[in-house]
Amino acid sequence: MGKKIVIADDEPITIMDISEILTEEGYNVVAEVSDGFDAIEACRQHKPDLALLDIKMPLLSGIKAARIIKEEELAETIVFLTAYSNKDFISQAKEVGIMGYLVKPVDKASLLPVIELAIAKGEEMVDIKENIKVLKSKLEKRKLISRAKGILMDSEGLSEEAAYNKIRKLSMDKRCSMKEIAHVIIINNNCLGN
Known part of the structure; x- marks a missing residue:
């Protein structure tokens, strides 16, 4: 079709x-x-x-x-x-x-080229918008993980690598994304008033 x-x-x-x-x-x-x-x-x-x-x-x-x-x-x-x-x-x-x-x-000669080009450009725009959404999501994930790492480094005296590894391990143990674990660490930190 x-x-x-x-x-x-x-x-x-x-x-x-x-x-x-x-x-x-x-x-x-x-x-x-x-x-x-x-x-x-x-x-x-x-x-x-x-x-x-x-x-x-x-x-x-x-x-x-x-x-x-x-x-x-x-x-x-x-x-x-x-x-x-x-x-x-x-x-x-x-x-x-x-x-x-x-x-x-x-007429056909003027209609078809405009339609074909417009559809091609529309598809390009959809791809661009989708790429932007993916990049924004990745950036948001990085920001959350970075913030959570900072909290763990301060509260537990961990190195950056150790804080990252702790988030990754929790993610695997709890079977959820690192972004979700980071979010929980940030919420917990805010609730504790740190």
Whole structure:
């Protein structure tokens, strides 16, 4: 099954044309909606690889919908579809963090490269965000263990290596992570008022 795409446009003929092109190319169009509110709901339900949003739609504009979709991480990437190409819309698209901008009418030759590049960039962004989470977690673990080592060094007169080894041994004995043992040492130290 191809990449999942949500299409939001208030012109049914535009949705039909784009959906047909994407389906023929192996993409999985999981939702076709006509306003920004429904676009958000479709993204919540399907978590698509790409949301293709018209800028001007009833109820909630594509720009406002895109902000919510980005904030809540409901789609990997977003491309704007619009009949308007003025600088104000383009600057708003940049501000929201959109990966592509298509001006109607759209044909296969202009649609597919933008969609493919936007999906590739969206995947890169997901990888980057995941790497950042992993690095933050590792940094937090190091900080906790370092702090716990310092507490053991002060309270038990241990060397840094001996304090580290004690944390590691407790971790193995209790069958939990060194981070969890470090956290307990820090909490215990705070409760004792040291």
